[in-house]
Amino acid sequence: xxxxxxEEIYRQACExxxxxxxxxxxxxxxxxxxxxxxxxxxxxxxxxTERIDFANNMAALIHGHAHPAIIEAVSRQLQxxxxxxxxxxxEVAFAQLLNKRAKSFERIxxxxxxxxxxxxxIKASRAFTGRAKIAKAEGAYHGTYDYAEVxxxxxxxxxxxxxxxxxxxxxxxxxKGVLDDVLIFPYNDIERTIAILDxxxxxxxxxxxxxxPHRVGLLQGTCEFIEAIYNWTRKNxxxxxxxxxxxLRVKYGGAQEKYSVSPDITALGKIIGGGFPVGAIAGRxxxxxxxxxxxxxxxxPHSGTFSANPITMTAGYVAMExxxxxxxxxxxxxxxxxxxxxxxxxxxxxxxxxLTGAGSMFRFHLTPTPPSTYREAYQxxxxxxxxxxxxxxxxxxxxxxxxxxxxxxxxxxxxxKEIDKLSDGLLRAFRALKPKIEKLQNT
Amino acid sequence: xxxxxxEEIYRQACExxxxxxxxxxxxxxxxxxxxxxxxxxxxxxxxxTERIDFANNMAALIHGHAHPAIIEAVSRQLQxxxxxxxxxxxEVAFAQLLNKRAKSFERIxxxxxxxxxxxxxIKASRAFTGRAKIAKAEGAYHGTYDYAEVxxxxxxxxxxxxxxxxxxxxxxxxxKGVLDDVLIFPYNDIERTIAILDxxxxxxxxxxxxxxPHRVGLLQGTCEFIEAIYNWTRKNxxxxxxxxxxxLRVKYGGAQEKYSVSPDITALGKIIGGGFPVGAIAGRxxxxxxxxxxxxxxxxPHSGTFSANPITMTAGYVAMExxxxxxxxxxxxxxxxxxxxxxxxxxxxxxxxxLTGAGSMFRFHLTPTPPSTYREAYQxxxxxxxxxxxxxxxxxxxxxxxxxxxxxxxxxxxxxKEIDKLSDGLLRAFRALKPKIEKLQNT
Numbered sequence: 001x002x003x004x005x006x007e008e009i010y011r012q013a014c015e016x017x018x019x020x021x022x023x024x025x026x027x028x029x030x031x032x033x034x035x036x037x038x039x040x041x042x043x044x045x046x047x048x049t050e051r052i053d054f055a056n057n058m059a060a061l062i063h064g065h066a067h068p069a070i071i072e073a074v075s076r077q078l079q080x081x082x083x084x085x086x087x088x089x090x091e092v093a094f095a096q097l098l099n100k101r102a103k104s105f106e107r108i109x110x111x112x113x114x115x116x117x118x119x120x121x122i123k124a125s126r127a128f129t130g131r132a133k134i135a136k137a138e139g140a141y142h143g144t145y146d147y148a149e150v151x152x153x154x155x156x157x158x159x160x161x162x163x164x165x166x167x168x169x170x171x172x173x174x175x176k177g178v179l180d181d182v183l184i185f186p187y188n189d190i191e192r193t194i195a196i197l198d199x200x201x202x203x204x205x206x207x208x209x210x211x212x213p214h215r216v217g218l219l220q221g222t223c224e225f226i227e228a229i230y231n232w233t234r235k236n237x238x239x240x241x242x243x244x245x246x247x248l249r250v251k252y253g254g255a256q257e258k259y260s261v262s263p264d265i266t267a268l269g270k271i272i273g274g275g276f277p278v279g280a281i282a283g284r285x286x287x288x289x290x291x292x293x294x295x296x297x298x299x300x301p302h303s304g305t306f307s308a309n310p311i312t313m314t315a316g317y318v319a320m321e322x323x324x325x326x327x328x329x330x331x332x333x334x335x336x337x338x339x340x341x342x343x344x345x346x347x348x349x350x351x352x353x354x355l356t357g358a359g360s361m362f363r364f365h366l367t368p369t370p371p372s373t374y375r376e377a378y379q380x381x382x383x384x385x386x387x388x389x390x391x392x393x394x395x396x397x398x399x400x401x402x403x404x405x406x407x408x409x410x411x412x413x414x415x416x417k418e419i420d421k422l423s424d425g426l427l428r429a430f431r432a433l434k435p436k437i438e439k440l441q442n443t
Numbered sequence: 444x445x446x447x448x449x450e451e452i453y454r455q456a457c458e459x460x461x462x463x464x465x466x467x468x469x470x471x472x473x474x475x476x477x478x479x480x481x482x483x484x485x486x487x488x489x490x491x492t493e494r495i496d497f498a499n500n501m502a503a504l505i506h507g508h509a510h511p512a513i514i515e516a517v518s519r520q521l522q523x524x525x526x527x528x529x530x531x532x533x534e535v536a537f538a539q540l541l542n543k544r545a546k547s548f549e550r551i552x553x554x555x556x557x558x559x560x561x562x563x564x565i566k567a568s569r570a571f572t573g574r575a576k577i578a579k580a581e582g583a584y585h586g587t588y589d590y591a592e593v594x595x596x597x598x599x600x601x602x603x604x605x606x607x608x609x610x611x612x613x614x615x616x617x618x619k620g621v622l623d624d625v626l627i628f629p630y631n632d633i634e635r636t637i638a639i640l641d642x643x644x645x646x647x648x649x650x651x652x653x654x655x656p657h658r659v660g661l662l663q664g665t666c667e668f669i670e671a672i673y674n675w676t677r678k679n680x681x682x683x684x685x686x687x688x689x690x691l692r693v694k695y696g697g698a699q700e701k702y703s704v705s706p707d708i709t710a711l712g713k714i715i716g717g718g719f720p721v722g723a724i725a726g727r728x729x730x731x732x733x734x735x736x737x738x739x740x741x742x743x744p745h746s747g748t749f750s751a752n753p754i755t756m757t758a759g760y761v762a763m764e765x766x767x768x769x770x771x772x773x774x775x776x777x778x779x780x781x782x783x784x785x786x787x788x789x790x791x792x793x794x795x796x797x798l799t800g801a802g803s804m805f806r807f808h809l810t811p812t813p814p815s816t817y818r819e820a821y822q823x824x825x826x827x828x829x830x831x832x833x834x835x836x837x838x839x840x841x842x843x844x845x846x847x848x849x850x851x852x853x854x855x856x857x858x859x860k861e862i863d864k865l866s867d868g869l870l871r872a873f874r875a876l877k878p879k880i881e882k883l884q885n886t
Contacts, residue, residue, distance in 0.1 A: 009532050016538035018550040019735035022751035026530045027736045034532050038524035055528035058748050065524040081481035081508040082718035085498035085844060087469045089452050089477050095459035107461040112556045112720045126616035144745060172742035173569035177620015275525035277555045277720040277749035292462035293470045299615035302587060305501050306720035308465035401528060
């Protein structure tokens with residue numbers, strides 16, 4: 001191919017890809033940049049500009065890019081084939097590896113994406129309980145399955161009374177049946193959530209929880225909240241299911257390790273693919289039986305052409321073997337160090353910015369104290385505009401890539417050097433935008 | 444890892460994977476076999492038995508396994524990273540390549556599986572038309588999205604009146620809203636289908652058609668049927684959408700090339716991934732605009748962590764570039780040759796077996812004349828038992844792997860040698876099972 005710059009590639013892209021992109025995430029005004037190569041925690045575009053990658057493909061890469069051990073294992077598997085109509089031993093070895101990480105991961109099934117994992121988890125919950133409805137948190141992102149995306153972007157004009165939040169469609173013309181079958185509750189609000197669940201107590205198949213929901217504000221689910229929901233599900237014949245597609249990275253056994261109670265099923269994805277498309281559900285053996293093809297009355301027939309393909313399994317196995325207990329602790333300690341440096345920067349610049357997060361991930365908020373609910377964390381158009389200015393400043397001036405909610409996802413290949421660049425970059429960005437950020441507080 | 448045999452691996456698998464498998468497709472009684480390696484049209488299990496692969500990962504591999512050109516291109520990309528939070532040039536080049544194959548592929552969006560593609564296609568249809576309902580053919584498989592899987596396995600005890608087939612849930616406790624929003628019609632039956640569509644004419648977002656639906660019987664949609672449905676959609680403000688996840692292989696421009704009318708959107712998958720997880724939707728630019736992130740009123744917000752990842756795009760680009768017009772013609776000619784040899788075998792053995800199919804795929808039926816409807820093609824428990832005996836005979840005695848519906852999907856790396864083995868193997872299999880197949884006809 002002739003070498004082109006990003007603007008030229010994007011012009012051609014618009015003629016064949018709708019909006020010129022295949023993922024809205026990568027869109028950037030006036031045009032997205034095209035990656036040429038990436039290695040470790042650095043990514044270079046076709047213009048030759050190298051940036052530190054704090055996005056890690058939307059939190060999917062725990063060891064950064066092109067990790068040598070993953071390349072080596074995948075290269076070996078490539079020679080033996082990438083997809084079979086037979087099983088492969090590596091899927092068993094990988095399931096054994098994941099199974100050890102959390103006691104709730106009794107039985108596993110692999111799929112191709114987080115979206116497919118959440119969909120399978122909801123369908124398994126229905127098949128096990130015989131009920132159709134689910135409950136989920138306002139603002140929480142759980143992939144693109146209709147039921148899972150209700151109220152994902154609820155806003156002040158449509159979210160309704162906090163005591164009974166509306167089921168707000170994400171996609172135009174979402175069937176009414178979907179909206180009717182999804183109950184929305186305010187995250188971390190025990191009293192209101194229980195009252196909402198009680199209104200349909202005998203119809204709820206599962207309560208879907210992300211233990212550190214990114215779009216809700218990257219807030220940690222409190223122990224009290226998770227335990228209250230768990231107890232409610234025990235009393236009412238419902239399942240508690242976790243979306244740990246993003247949050248598995250938080251602790252060795254996922255964010256669920258923090259709680260005294262375990263989910264019945266967990267959806268996994270992102271980092272467990274070692275950089276390749278993946279999803280999985282892991283849960284109680286008796287519940288997962290709804291998927292067992294040996295059952296005479298198979299409640300949930302399910303297959304997938306690329307599920308458990310040996311390339312993803314191989315890459316995932318190597319990635320998760322490397323991300324052992326020590327690696328998790330080291331990465332989280334590094335992230336803590338970064339957060340302390342950033343908090344120092346915020347104090348130094350004296351700018352009303354706060355942080356939320358857990359483990360190796362954190363998100364910035366343009367408020368002096370961190371939000372504690374989705375409605376508090378909700379960003380106005382004005383706040384969003386300033387966040388985009390900050391992200392552009394960091395991207396163009398400081399050569400660093402972040403997630404477009406103004407969040408960072410660390411990888412194990414990062415070092416003090418990248419942390420120092422991050423805090424220095426933020427220092428300049430906050431200084432440059434300080435008047436605008438302050439003005440936002442006063443409006 | 445210590446070398447184990449398939450039985451031992453499966454025993455361990457049962458302790459961590461529900462039913463011991465991650466795809467029901469690979470399950471085999473009393474235990475599935477585990478692949479060790481595959482190359483071209485041959486696949487070997489861990490016991491060292493090599494078989495001809497006529498399944499090609501459920502029709503997903505058009506050039507067989509480990510094609511050198513794909514390995515080479517993927518190996519190069521591996522060094523540069525497997526997944527970015529930036530766009531990559533190869534996604535544009537690949538979209539350009541696909542765009543040329545069919546005039547209806549005006550704008551493309553990539554996803555991770557055929558399931559995700561059909562789901563996105565249905566959601567795009569709703570978003571464009573503002574309507575919630577869809578119509579689909581009884582018995583047709585379209586992946587694991589609830590709406591797409593209604594009546595996929597409808598049987599005589601639940602399918603109801605052919606003039607108004609029931610919406611039969613596949614998964615236990617499928618929400619009633621899903622069943623109410625899906626109309627079921629009998630494939631290739633113009634009069635009944637139009638009458639059924641007319642009952643909800645102003646509520647149907649799209650009519651979903653696989654032009655050669657495998658589970659319906661691998662029957663080709665007649666020109667009259669497809670054109671009648673197309674005309675109905677034009678008159679009633681609905682979309683005609685095709686599932687060509689399997690059938691793109693049938694002609695250079697997919698099975699749709701045969702018809703005088705084009706679908707509004709097409710779902711793609713399988714072969715376009717070059718052996719890696721993939722899906723895509725391709726359709727009219729004005730409709731695909733519902734996905735365009737630049738629109739101020741974005742009707743269908745949509746993203747995906749691994750969508751358009753550069754490994755899948757690279758492998759898919761190479762695979763589809765190699766599968767050019769000449770390659771399609773050569774492969775289809777080879778398949779025709781195989782079918783003629785097999786028909787000769789059937790005459791020679793004088794066994795009541797018939798064939799359906801198109802392009803590089805065909806399916807066997809244990810009836811003297813091929814079925815022409817889903818209900819005719821529907822296999823009783825008794826027929827299924829004999830098919831499993833035939834498949835076991837071919838698998839164990841003749842060393843060949845087929846799809847468990849008794850179907851073959853050819854790849855470009857096959858030659859006369861494999862065809863001869865196939866017809867010889869079938870000769871022996873049909874001879875061995877002839878009494879049972881004949882008895883089936885008389886019951």
